[in-house]
Amino acid sequence: MDFFDEFPSLGRGPLRDIKKAIDASFKGFSREYGEALEAFFYPLLKFMVWFEKLLIATPWPIILLIIGALAWVGSRNIKLVVGSVLAFGVIGFFGMWEDTMATMAIISVATIVCIGVGIPFGILMARSDRIQSIITPVLDVMQTIPSFVYLIPVVMLLGIGKVPGLLAVCIYAIPPIVRLTNLGIRLVDADVMEAATAFGANYKQRLWGVQVPLALPNIFAGVNQTIMMALAMVVIASMIGVKGLGVPVLRAISNQYLALGLMNGLAIVALAIIFDRVSQQYGKRLQKHREGGHGV
């Protein structure tokens, strides 16, 4: 009756061997290619360092001005502009300016990378059902696997620092933009697509002249989601050497500094709300042409 009492599992010995073999081969891989990968990411690293320094070195009034201007361009809403500038003012007043700038730097770069990689993948996915059925489960894994699990190989490969942090953030934050690009393109009215085809539009003309512009509101919702998810990774990224608001939060956890944790946490929330509202307003503006009551 032993069979039913204990789940028939691999013995400890073989299991250990399997794990060892996997670890060893990955270590071998990272020893072999770690440097090459680092070299590959070096320009990105340089850019991130430069951008972070730029944000920190720029006098704060100029940054406030830029933030106000961006909020205005994005939302055309004076309340949002005032709110954003005020929020940044308070953050700075409570001594979190530099960390906030560092966080802004990594979020910006992560968003750019996600857009640059995610949109082409979304387009690819929309092109054929087969590609979609391959990419969808990968995205599912990326979104559900606990971030700590992929931190391990990332750190093994690239060590601790900005680039692995960026990778971790991107792995977590890229799925929504891929999904929503794909969805947006697939939702484009079949009648409009047929008209484009009937006038002799080729794949490129249909993609850039019809599908992408009509999918923009959805793509933009994806960008918004991506930014939110990137912000959610700030604390975890700081565990592997990314500077920013996550670092004091970590310190607060290990030392039980309630106020410190709360303040920095709230700063992250403030950033999230500002990014979210501004980008949503912008997304809405992209749909302007849909106004008018005849329903197209």
Added chain:
Amino acid sequence: MVSDIKVSIKNLYKIFGPNPESVLGEAKAGMSKADLLEQHGHVLGLKDVNIDIQARGIQVIMGLSGSGKSTLIRHINRLIEPTAGEIIIDGQDVLAMSDEELLNFRRFKASMVFQKFGLLPHRTVQDNAAYGLTIQGMDKDEAIEKSSYWVKRVGLAGFENHYPAQLSGGMQQRVGLARALATDAEILLMDEAFSALDPLIRTDMQDVLLDLQEELHKTIIFITHDLDEALRIGDDIAILRDGAVIQQGSPQEIVLNPADDYVRDFIKDINRARVLEVSSVMDSKKPRSGVKVDKEMVIEEALQIATANDYKPLIVTEEGKAVGSVQFDAMISAIARPEKDAERNPEYR
């Protein structure tokens, strides 16, 4: 009009389903649409369609919903690939075209107007009208300049910078028409282009189309399920039922000699006086005096003239020469609805 054939559709079959080739044999052997669906799970879209379409005329294709009209017209620019058959346009086999040739065919030779307009919602009226030209590769300014002529021609001057959603249905379809005309294509495909419009606007649009056709002489293939529309604008009408052409002919031929009950049912409510020509009721007597009418005049007009002339017989002329006469009574009985229409039962609907 010199008759030459622009588009020739030969033995065209279209079967929808997982494996159309496997049931093509059955379809060719004459299996009905219902049986094919029941026994093989395939939809018979088109069945042995043969139509020769005259250049520079308006060919109407008519039929009830589901009869295959949209499927047929989409074969002409190959938006749909046939299961079997041939489509020859200006001597060239459309099905043999390479991808490149097909793109150019769609860009330069055949343009299309859609029932649901198919306008680009993110572009203005002006940019929509210029769409076909930009796809051809024309420089944007030039395209807009050229298409703005057509925007004006369809009566949309002043709306250039509106978005489609800001226009009424009728105006949107004018944009659709301008877009199709702007490419200078010789063939104009119109799939129920006016069906989504309310009756008054529809008549308006028919007038716009007929006026333009007066001067443009394009080969127009016009789909409709509305017989009045078909009779009004068609030079020739083909009637589809369950994917097969059951009758083809001039409006007058169809009204005078409906091929079967399906067609008869179609024509029962029309105003016959407006379709039938004097020639269909004339006799060969040649009275010495009387008012002259051309043999192609419709009865409605001839009746007016006869009434104004004390119901006397009219002299029928062909190219000015008297060829016969027409009696008032004959005209009246011709426009009365044939007896048997009343009791028939349209069970095929």
